[in-house]
Structure formats: C-alpha cells, structure tokens
Amino acid sequence: GDSVTQMEGPVTLSEEAFLTINCTYTATGYPSLFWYVQYPGEGLQLLLKATKADDKGSNKGFEATYRKETTSFHLEKGSVQVSDSAVYFCALPYSGAGSYQLTFGKGTKLSVIP
Amino acid sequence: NAGVTQTPKFRILKIGQSMTLQCAQDMNHNYMYWYRQDPGMGLKLIYYSVGAGITDKGEVPNGYNVSRSTTEDFPLRLELAAPSQTSVYFCASSGDRRRGGDEQFFGPGTRLTVL
Numbered sequence: 563g564d565s566v567t568q569m570e571g572p573v574t575l576s577e578e579a580f581l582t583i584n585c586t587y588t589a590t591g592y593p594s595l596f597w598y599v600q601y602p603g604e605g606l607q608l609l610l611k612a613t614k615a616d617d618k619g620s621n622k623g624f625e626a627t628y629r630k631e632t633t634s635f636h637l638e639k640g641s642v643q644v645s646d647s648a649v650y651f652c653a654l655p656y657s658g659a660g661s662y663q664l665t666f667g668k669g670t671k672l673s674v675i676p
Numbered sequence: 677n678a679g680v681t682q683t684p685k686f687r688i689l690k691i692g693q694s695m696t697l698q699c700a701q702d703m704n705h706n707y708m709y710w711y712r713q714d715p716g717m718g719l720k721l722i723y724y725s726v727g728a729g730i731t732d733k734g735e736v737p738n739g740y741n742v743s744r745s746t747t748e749d750f751p752l753r754l755e756l757a758a759p760s761q762t763s764v765y766f767c768a769s770s771g772d773r774r775r776g777g778d779e780q781f782f783g784p785g786t787r788l789t790v791l
Contacts (some may be wrong), residue, residue: 594778605680605766605782606719651718655778663709663734664780668718 564589568652568667575642575674583637583670585626585652595619595628595635596653596664606651609637642674678702680783682767688789689757697752697786699767707770708750709734709780710742712763719766725750757790764788 569584587595594613598606610619612628612635619626624639635652652667683698701708706727711719721734725744739761741753750769754761764787768780 596779605784606768606780607782608779611779663721663724666719668716 564593564654564656564665566652566654566665566667568650569670570668571649572671572673575672577644577674577676578641579674581637581639581642581646581672583650583652583672585635585637585667587633587635587652587654589633589654592630593655595626597624597626597635597637598651598653598666600649600651600669602648609650642672644674644676647672647674680767680769680781682765682783682786684786685784686787688791689754690791691757691759693757694753694755695757695788697754697765697767697788699750699752699783700748701750701767701769701781702748703769703771703781704747705769705771705781706747707772708744709768709770710740710750710752711766711768712736712761713766713785714763722752722765754788759790762788762790 566587596611597609599609600606610621612619615630617628626635626637649669649671651669653664656663680701709724710722713719720736722740723742725731728744728747731742744750764785766785767783770780
C-alpha cells in the first residue's frame with residue numbers, strides 16, 4: 563500500500579544551520595505530496611505541497627522537490643531559526659477509491675538552539 | 677473564518693466513562709477526519725466522513741463512534757474509555773479533491789487522559 567518513510571529524529575541544529583529532512587514514498591501513480599508542520603501545543607498545518615513530478619513546493623524559506631526518479635520529497639531550509647523548532651510530517655493521499663485520506667510519516671522533531 | 681475548532685482542549689476521564697469530542701468547521705468542506713496522535717507514532721486515522729450522513733472507518737476505529745448529521749459538525753464518541761485511548765485527538769477537514777482541495781486543515785487538538 564501507499565506509504566511514506568521519513569527520517570527519524572530528533573534533529574538538533576544551531577541557528578542558521580542547513581536543514582534536510584528526508585522523505586521517501588511508495589505510491590500508485592503520482593499523487594500530491596505534502597509537508598505539514600506541528601508547532602508545540604498546536605495542530606498540524608500545511609507547510610508546502612507539490613502536485614506533480616519535478617514541482618518544487620516552497621514556503622517560509624522551506625523547499626521540497628517532488629522527485630519521481632528517487633521517489634523522494636526531502637524538506638530543506640538553508641538557514642534555520644529558533645522559531646522553526648517543531649515536528650515535521652511528510653504525507654501523501656491514499657490512492658484508489660475513496661482516496662480522500664492522507665497517510666503520514668511518523669514525524670521528525672526539530673529543535674533549533676540559539 | 678474560525679477554520680476547524682475542537683472542544684474541549686483537555687479532558688481527564690476515568691476508565692469506563694464516556695465522552696464526546698466536538699469538532700466543527702466553517703469552510704463548507706465535505707470531507708472530515710478524526711486522527712489520534714500517540715507520542716512518537718505519527719497520526720492514525722480513526723474515522724472519516726465524505727459528507728453529511730456518510731461515515732467510514734479508518735485504521736483504528738475500535739472503541740469509537742462518529743456521526744455526521746450536518747456538513748459543519750463531526751463529533752467523536754468514546755464509549756467505555758480505556759487507558760489505551762489516552763492520546764491527542766485531531767479533527768481535520770478538506771475540500772473536494774477533484775477540485776484541488778486535497779489539503780487537510782487541522783483543529784488545535786484535544787488532549788485526553790484516561791486514568
């Protein structure tokens with residue numbers, strides 16, 4: 563079945579460091595791919611998305627490119643800030659009939675220290 | 677727009693008690709979902725609904741029930757609470773996927789402890 567595998571955390575970085583969180587997927591066809599972010603004590607919110615191969619999603623300095631050759635959607639940011647400390651989830655929609663649901667990775671907790 | 681709202685924010689239940697977690701959205705979304713989030717385990721889908729009057733089971737439905745009498749509301753009922761139901765519960769909604777509405781919007785969550 564469709565699934566996502568993302569890098570286990572936690573990840574601790576110093577402010578202004580480069581961030582990569584790996585995400586690979588298994589899916590039928592070419593579904594949209596998402597990164598969600600969960601700040602402490604809050605619900606998930608969409609960070610960025612890509613709807614087709616080679617698309618790059620971007621938001622708040624984060625980027626991810628939909629790569630069908632490597633079935634990957636890695637999240638990157640060139641210079642992290644303390645305010646980026648959160649849990650990040652990679653997700654894709656289930657395929658097939660009734661394909662309204664999302665399957666999520668287990669989440670990667672990022673802590674950024676000053 | 678309030679988006680997706682959930683009540684209560686926190687609740688402590690005793691084993692065997694029942695309660696309803698409320699969820700409402702004001703975006704006129706047809707699709708609504710209930711997830712639970714256990715520490716370090718990501719999110720698991722409990723139930724979902726594709727419109728008023730239509731609900732279906734997700735990955736972990738045992739011990740829960742839902743109803744969807746209106747487009748706006750999607751309450752989750754816990755009968756006979758058990759310690760295994762201690763978790764954070766999130767409600768979410770989304771628009772018509774065929775029209776590009778596949779992003780899910782999440783509520784702030786309800787933290788439930790069963791003792």
